[in-house]
Amino acid sequence: MLLTVDFSSEEPIYMQIRNGIVAGIAMGKLQDGDPLPSVRTLGGELGVNLHTVNKAYRLLRNEGFIRLLPSRGAEVQAGEAAKNAALFLDAAGNSLRNLISEAVTRHVDRSAIHAMIDTLYDELEGQKT
Known part of the structure; x- marks a missing residue:
């Protein structure tokens, strides 16, 4: 592994x-x-x-x-x-809230966060065999 x-x-x-x-x-x-x-x-x-x-x-x-x-x-x-996507979203909310709070505090543009999420998501999905 x-x-x-x-x-x-x-x-x-x-x-x-x-x-x-x-x-x-x-x-x-x-x-x-x-x-x-x-x-x-x-x-x-x-x-x-x-x-x-x-x-x-x-x-x-x-x-x-x-x-x-x-x-x-x-x-x-x-x-x-x-099947547990709803539970995940609920549980991930706090972590995501902390991340977004810091981004807002640091004046990181919303579109930059969206682009980062899209890039990471595409990267992980693209690595599926």
């Missing part, structure tokens, strides 16, 4: 893992039913504690991106995640 963590980032490692897997799903690199590395394997590959990976996997499960299967590990559940 092509996933990296930045140990110098202020973002918690478990969130970096979570966000990396979600990005993999968004780009089409991870499909429904694809197996994910075991907690132990991914922890070893990334050089992080097993509990950190476990926390990321639990969060992904709770958000509907993966399912945890007894004795079989974790697998992508991308189709279920897509």
Whole structure:
């Protein structure tokens, strides 16, 4: 799995893992039913504690991106995640509000934010295989 963590980032490692897997799903690199590395394997590959990976996997499960299967590990559940768009928009509202608040404070033009979002969205959609 092509996933990296930045140990110098202020973002918690478990969130970096979570966000990396979600990005993999968004780009089409991870499909429904694809197996994910075991907690132990991914922890070893990334050089992080097993509990950190476990926390990321639990969060992904709770958000509907993966399912945890007894004795079989974790697998992508991308189709279920897509059904939860309304929940995502509701949950993302606070993060987006903070980002927009800072943009307004810094006098960043609305069209620049729209262009950035469009570019990032197109970039992620374009990377689907």
